[in-house]
Amino acid sequence: MILLVVLIVTSCQADMMNDTQLICYLEDLITSDEWTHLEPTITIADTTEVRVEDSRDPVEVLGQFKSVQPVSIGERDLLTFLGTAQADFITRIDSAVADDLVDQVIHRLHPAADALVCGKSSQRYRTPDGSCNNLKHPSWGMANLPLGRFLPSAYDDGKKSPRRSSDGHELPSARKVSISVTDEDGELVASRYSALNVHFGQLLSHDLDLVPQVAGKCSNCKKSDICLPILIPPSDPVFVDQKCINFVRSLGAPSRYGDQPWACQQTNRLASYLDASFVYGSSSATMSSLRIPGDPQGLMRVTPNPSSSKMDLLPPDNDIPNCAGQDGPISCGKAGDSRAAETVGLTSLHTVWLREHNRIARQLSRINPHWDGQTIFSEARKIVGAEWQHIVYNEYLPLLLGRRFARQHRLDVNLETRPEYEYNGDVDATIRNGFATAALRLGHSQIPTTIWRVDQNFERVFSDLQLKETFFNATHIYDAQGGGPDSILRGMLVQPLNKVDHFFSSAVRKHLFEDPKQGFGLDLVALNIQRGRDHGLPGYVRFRAEVCGLSLITAWEELEGVLPPGIARRLRDIYSSVDDIDPFVGFFAELPCPGALVGPTLACLLGKQFSYLKQGDRFWYENTEGQQAFTHDQLEEIQQASMARVLCDNTDDMLQIQPYAFLMAESLRVYRRCRFRGWLARRKGIRTRCRVAGSGSRPGGYWAAQRSEYEHESFVEYSKYYRYPNRNGRLKGFSNRWASCLDETRIPKMNLNAWAEQ
Numbered sequence: 001m002i003l004l005v006v007l008i009v010t011s012c013q014a015d016m017m018n019d020t021q022l023i024c025y026l027e028d029l030i031t032s033d034e035w036t037h038l039e040p041t042i043t044i045a046d047t048t049e050v051r052v053e054d055s056r057d058p059v060e061v062l063g064q065f066k067s068v069q070p071v072s073i074g075e076r077d078l079l080t081f082l083g084t085a086q087a088d089f090i091t092r093i094d095s096a097v098a099d100d101l102v103d104q105v106i107h108r109l110h111p112a113a114d115a116l117v118c119g120k121s122s123q124r125y126r127t128p129d130g131s132c133n134n135l136k137h138p139s140w141g142m143a144n145l146p147l148g149r150f151l152p153s154a155y156d157d158g159k160k161s162p163r164r165s166s167d168g169h170e171l172p173s174a175r176k177v178s179i180s181v182t183d184e185d186g187e188l189v190a191s192r193y194s195a196l197n198v199h200f201g202q203l204l205s206h207d208l209d210l211v212p213q214v215a216g217k218c219s220n221c222k223k224s225d226i227c228l229p230i231l232i233p234p235s236d237p238v239f240v241d242q243k244c245i246n247f248v249r250s251l252g253a254p255s256r257y258g259d260q261p262w263a264c265q266q267t268n269r270l271a272s273y274l275d276a277s278f279v280y281g282s283s284s285a286t287m288s289s290l291r292i293p294g295d296p297q298g299l300m301r302v303t304p305n306p307s308s309s310k311m312d313l314l315p316p317d318n319d320i321p322n323c324a325g326q327d328g329p330i331s332c333g334k335a336g337d338s339r340a341a342e343t344v345g346l347t348s349l350h351t352v353w354l355r356e357h358n359r360i361a362r363q364l365s366r367i368n369p370h371w372d373g374q375t376i377f378s379e380a381r382k383i384v385g386a387e388w389q390h391i392v393y394n395e396y397l398p399l400l401l402g403r404r405f406a407r408q409h410r411l412d413v414n415l416e417t418r419p420e421y422e423y424n425g426d427v428d429a430t431i432r433n434g435f436a437t438a439a440l441r442l443g444h445s446q447i448p449t450t451i452w453r454v455d456q457n458f459e460r461v462f463s464d465l466q467l468k469e470t471f472f473n474a475t476h477i478y479d480a481q482g483g484g485p486d487s488i489l490r491g492m493l494v495q496p497l498n499k500v501d502h503f504f505s506s507a508v509r510k511h512l513f514e515d516p517k518q519g520f521g522l523d524l525v526a527l528n529i530q531r532g533r534d535h536g537l538p539g540y541v542r543f544r545a546e547v548c549g550l551s552l553i554t555a556w557e558e559l560e561g562v563l564p565p566g567i568a569r570r571l572r573d574i575y576s577s578v579d580d581i582d583p584f585v586g587f588f589a590e591l592p593c594p595g596a597l598v599g600p601t602l603a604c605l606l607g608k609q610f611s612y613l614k615q616g617d618r619f620w621y622e623n624t625e626g627q628q629a630f631t632h633d634q635l636e637e638i639q640q641a642s643m644a645r646v647l648c649d650n651t652d653d654m655l656q657i658q659p660y661a662f663l664m665a666e667s668l669r670v671y672r673r674c675r676f677r678g679w680l681a682r683r684k685g686i687r688t689r690c691r692v693a694g695s696g697s698r699p700g701g702y703w704a705a706q707r708s709e710y711e712h713e714s715f716v717e718y719s720k721y722y723r724y725p726n727r728n729g730r731l732k733g734f735s736n737r738w739a740s741c742l743d744e745t746r747i748p749k750m751n752l753n754a755w756a757e758q
Contacts, residue, residue, distance in 0.1 A: 083732040101332050104571050115446055125378045125629045126385070126619050128280065128287045130271025133618050134425055141272035141429045141616070143282045146253040146265035147209070148430040150547045150605065153536030160252065160264040162228065162533040166577040173231040174529035175245060180574045181567065182504050182525050182584055192596070192729055193399060194664050196496035196643070198446040199345040200396055202354075204591035205443070206337045206346075207278050207388075208613075209436035210269040211250045216702050217244040223247075228534055230526050238523075245522060249534050265433075266535055266540045270337075272431040273617050276388045279353050281383055290315070290336060291377065298377030299363040303333070306482040310652050312358075314340065314351055323472045332474045344470045345451060345492065347477055348431075348485040355650035357384050363752045371757070379755065386621035386630065387641040387750075394719055395643055395662050397610060401603050402596025405721050409607030411614065413719055423623045427616030434543060437535045438553045438583040439605040440596055441528050445588045446498045452491030456655050462487055467520065493661060500598050502567055502589055528584045539579050540586025540601070548604035553578050563589045564601075594727040600630075633754040640748040642716055656738045659715040659746050666736050 042571055116139065118132035126133065128719035129143040139145060154163045165171050218227035229244040239245070252264040270282045279300075281287045294300050302312035314333025323332040323341060332341035361380040364371065371379075392412045398406055406412050410419065425755045451470060453462035462482045470476065477485050504525055545552040553559060556578060559568040567589045590599025598606070614620055619628050621638055630638060643661040648654050660667035718724075718734045726732055739746035 027393045039083060044677060067406055070083075078207060082292065085362060089528075093197075115366070119414070125382060125628070126271075126273070126275055128277075128284050129282055130273055130275070133271075133273060133429075134616065135618070136425045137428070139368060143269060143271045144267060146426065147211070147263075147268050147433040149699065150432050150434045151538050151542060151607070153433075154264075154538040154542075155263060155536045158263060159690065160536075163536070165575070166579045169300065169576070171224060171533065171580060171582070172574050173228050173233065174234065174526040174533070175239070175527055176233050177574055177585060178523050178525040179233065179236065181570050181589070182502050184504055191496050192664055193453070193497035194493050194658075194662055195448060195497050196492040197396065197399065197497050197597075197662050198443050198448070199343075199349055199492055200643070200662070201446070202343075202346055203278055203349050204274075204392060204396070205440050208272065208440070209431050210337070210339075211436065212269055213248045213268050214251050216248065216641060217636040218248050228530060230530050231515075245526060247527070247530050247534075250531070257294060264536065266437075268431055268436070272429050272613070273619070274385070274389050274392060274613055275619070276336075276353065276381070276385045277341070278335060278337040278356055279384060280348060290334070294373065296376075298361045298373045298375070298380055300354060301334075301359075302354065302358070305484075306369070307484070310480070310484065311355055313477060313485075314347065317341070320472070323474050330474050330478055332472060333477070341450075341472045341474060343467065344465065344473070344476045344485075344488055347474065348488045348689060351477070351485050352489065352646060352650045353384065353388075354526065356387070357381065357648055359649060360752065364755060367752060367756050374538070382619075383750075383752075383755075385619070386638045387646070389621050390638055390641045391643050391646070393610070393614070397606075398724055399662055399729070399758065400597050401607055402593050403608060404593065405596065405600075405607045409611040409722070411607065411610060412723065421614075421620065421622040421624075423618055423620060423625065424615045425618070427612055429612045429616035432605075433535055434537055434547075434583060435605055436608040437532050437537060438528070438587055439602055439609070441584060442500050442588060442602055442606075443501045444524055444528065445502075445504055448495065448498060451488060451714065452495040453484065453487035454490045455487065456490075456653050458489075458494050467571055483757065484652075486653055490654065493657060493663070500588055500602075502564070525584075529582045531619060532582055532584050537583050540583045541578055543605065544586070544601045547608070548601055550600055550604070562591065564591065565695040571622055588661040595725050595729050631754065637750040637754045638666070640716055640722075640750050642747065644715075644739075644747050645749055648747060652720075656740050656742055657747070658736045659734045659739055660731070660734075663731070663736050665738050713746050714748055 008066055010500045020503055040364045078176040118138055120133060121127075122132035131142045132138045133142075134140040135327060155161050163171070178339045188755055192385060214226040216226045218224075218229065221229045221231075223229060226249050228247045228249050230246050230247050232242050236242070236325035250266045254265070264474070269455070279290075292301055303315050305313055312333055316331035317340075318331070319334075320341065322333050323330065332348065333347055334340070335349075335354065340350045348500040357380050360383050361376050364376050364379055367374075393411060397411055398413065401409075401411070403412075447467065449467055451465040451467055452460060452575050453465065453476075455461045465476060465488075476482060476488065483490075541553040544550045551558070551562075556568065556572045559571070559578065561567075563571070563586075571578075571589075587599070587602045587605075592599055593603055596603055617623075618626065621630060622635065623629055624632075624635070629690055633669055642659065644657045644659050647661065648657060715734065715736070718731070722733065724732070724734075741747065
C-alpha cells in the first residue's frame with residue numbers, strides 16, 4: 001500500500017512525555033492495524049466552512065488546488081505525533097534506538113524505500129506515479145516522495161526555521177524585497193520570441209512538481225508551526241491597511257538524506273519525469289477518473305463544445321464549483337493536474353493536449369482494430385509523452401538555455417554533433433528543490449499583463465483579456481464570440497514574450513488570484529521569495545558558486561557585470577550581505593547569456609535538472625534498449641513532432657502558423673512593414689516584393705522568391721542538422737515564415753502507420 005508522505009515538521013512539544021512513553025507510543029503507531037480510509041480535505045480552507053458565492057480569499061485560492069491526498073487514521077496519528085516529537089527525538093534517547101525507529105517510520109511512510117515489486121506492465125509502460133521507472137532504484141523519481149536538493153538545506157536551526165541574515169537578524173520582509181527590487185512598468189519584450197514560451201513553460205512546470213501545503217488556515221499574521229506570514233511595510237503602496245500577506249507553509253516530509261536526517265524536506269506530489277502527467281495525472285485514481293470507462297478506443301473524457309461544430313473541451317471539474325466563485329454556472333476544466341484552470345492560456349494548452357491524445361487514440365483504433373481499449377490508451381499515452389519530450393528539448397529548451405549551455409549539459413539536439421543517447425540507471429531524475437522552488441519559476445517574470453486574442457488572420461479583432469480577470473475563470477474558453485481557446489492560442493503566437501528580468505506584471509505582483517469584489521490579491525514575487533525560505537534554500541551566491549562553479553561573490557562590487565548596475569544597488573540597500581540574497585531574486589536579476597533568455601546560474605541549474613530528466617528516464621523516447629523502446633520507424637515519426645503541428649491538428653480554425661511556434665513569424669514583421677508600401681505601390685501601379693491583396697493577406701511573393709536561400713523548408717529538418725540559436729538568438733539559414741497547416745512539407749505530420757501491428 002503506497003502511502004502519501006504528509007509529515008508536518010513542527011516545533012518540539014514532546015516534553016510532556018517521558019522517553020519510554022515516547023518510544024512505546026511510536027511503536028504502537030507503527031504497528032497499528034488501524035488504516036481506515038479518510039476523506040480528502042482541501043488544504044487551506046476549513047472543510048466545515050461554506051464558501052461564499054462570488055467571493056474568495058486570494059490565500060484560499062492559492063492553496064485550493066494543492067489538496068492533501070486521502071490518508072488513513074493510523075497514518076494521520078503517526079504523522080501528527082512525529083510532527084510534534086521528531087525534532088528533538090534524537091537528542092533524548094539512545095541514537096541507535098532512534099535510528100532503528102526512524103528507519104521503521106521512513107519505510108512505512110516511504111514504502112518505495114523498500115524493494116518495490118515492479119510488474120510486467122511497468123516494463124513497457126510508465127506507471128502513473130513514476131515508480132519502477134528506474135529498475136535499479138524503483139523509488140527514484142516517484143510521486144509523493146521528497147524533492148531532492150542541489151545543496152543541503154539552510155535552515156537556521158538545522159531543522160525547519162527559515163535562515164537568517166548573516167548578521168543574525170531576520171531577513172528583510174519578502175514583500176519589502178519585492179517592492180525594492182522589482183518593477184511593474186515598462187515590461188521589456190524579447191521581440192523575436194513568442195508568448196507561447198511562457199504559457200508552455202507553465203505547463204512544463206506543472207508536469208514536474210506540485211508541493212502541497214499544510215492543512216490549516218493562517219489569518220492573524222502570527223508566525224506558527226504552519227504559518228510564516230509575509231510582513232507588509234508600513235508605507236506599502238498597494239496593500240494599504242494590511243499588516244501581512246498570510247502564508248501557509250509547505251507540507252514537510254521526513255528526510256531521506258543521511259547528511260541531514262532531521263532537516264525538513266518537502267514532498268513532490270508528481271512523478272519527477274516528463275510524462276505529460278498534466279494530461280493523465282500522477283496516480284492510478286486520477287488517471288482512471290479522466291478516462292471514459294470501458295471505452296474501446298481508449299478515449300479520455302471531454303465536454304462537448306457548446307458550439308456544436310467545434311472540438312471538445314476539458315471535462316468539468318466538480319471539485320472547484322463555479323471556478324472558485326466566478327461566472328455563474330460555468331465549470332473549470334478537469335485535467336491531469338489540478339491547476340489547469342489557473343489561467344486561460346494554461347487551460348487552452350491543456351485542451352490541446354487532451355485533444356491530441358484522443359486524436360491519436362482514434363487513429364490507432366483504425367490502424368489496429370484488434371487492439372482493446374487499454375492497449376490503445378497505453379500506446380496513445382506513450383506517443384503523447386514522447387511528443388511532449390521531443391518538443392520540450394527540441395524547441396523550448398534551446399531558446400531558453402542558449403546553444404552553449406544546451407551543449408554543455410548534453411541537451412544538444414543536433415543529430416550530427418550530439419552523442420548517441422544512452423540511458424543511465426545511476427542518474428536520479430528526482431526534481432531538486434532549488435529547481436522547483438526558484439529556478440523553474442523564471443517564467444513568472446515573463447507573464448504578460450494582458451492576453452492577446454486574434455482571429456484566423458492574426459488580427460486583434462477581439463479585446464485583450466486582463467490576466468488578473470482570468471484566474472480560475474473559464475468564461476473565455478466557452479466564449480465562441482471571442483474565438484474560444486483558438487483565439488487565445490493564436491494570440492500566443494503573435495504576442496511578444498517578456499524578458500526574464502526585474503520587471504513583473506502587475507497582474508501577479510499585486511493582483512494574483514484577486515478577489516473580484518474586494519479588489520486585492522497576492523504578490524507572486526513575495527510568495528516565491530518566502531517559499532524559498534520556507535523550503536530552506538541557501539542564498540543565491542551559494543548556488544552560483546557551489547553548484548555551478550561560477551565566480552564566488554563575496555562583496556557587492558563583485559556583482560558588477562553579473563547583475564544590472566541599478567539592481568545591484570537596490571539589493572545592497574535591502575540586504576545586509578551578498579550572502580543574504582534570496583535565490584529567486586538573484587536568478588531573475590542576472591544578465592542573460594548571449595543567445596539565451598536566462599543568466600548563467602539559471603542556465604546551469606536548468607541544464608543540470610533537464611539533463612537528469614533525460615539521462616535518468618528509462619522511458620526517454622530515444623532509449624532504444626528495453627521493452628519500452630520505440631522501433632526505428634516509430635522513433636523517426638516521433639522526431640517529426642512539433643508544437644506547430646500539435647496546434648494545427650487540435651484547433652478548429654488554425655489555418656496557418658509559423659513552423660517554429662516559439663519564435664515570432666518572420667512574415668509578421670514583414671507584413672507590418674509592407675502594408676503601407678503595398679497599398680502605395682498598388683495605387684501607382686508598381687509591382688513590389690510586398691503582396692498585400694487585402695485584409696488578412698500575407699506577403700507570399702517575396703518570401704517565395706527567396707526560398708532558394710534556405711536549405712530547409714521545415715524546422716523539423718533544420719533542427720536535425722543545425723545548432724541553434726546563435727549568439728543573437730537567431731536561426732541562421734532558416735526562415736520562420738507562416739505556413740499553411742495543410743503544408744506537411746513545412747509542418748510535417750507523424751505517420752501513425754508505423755504503429756500498425758501485423
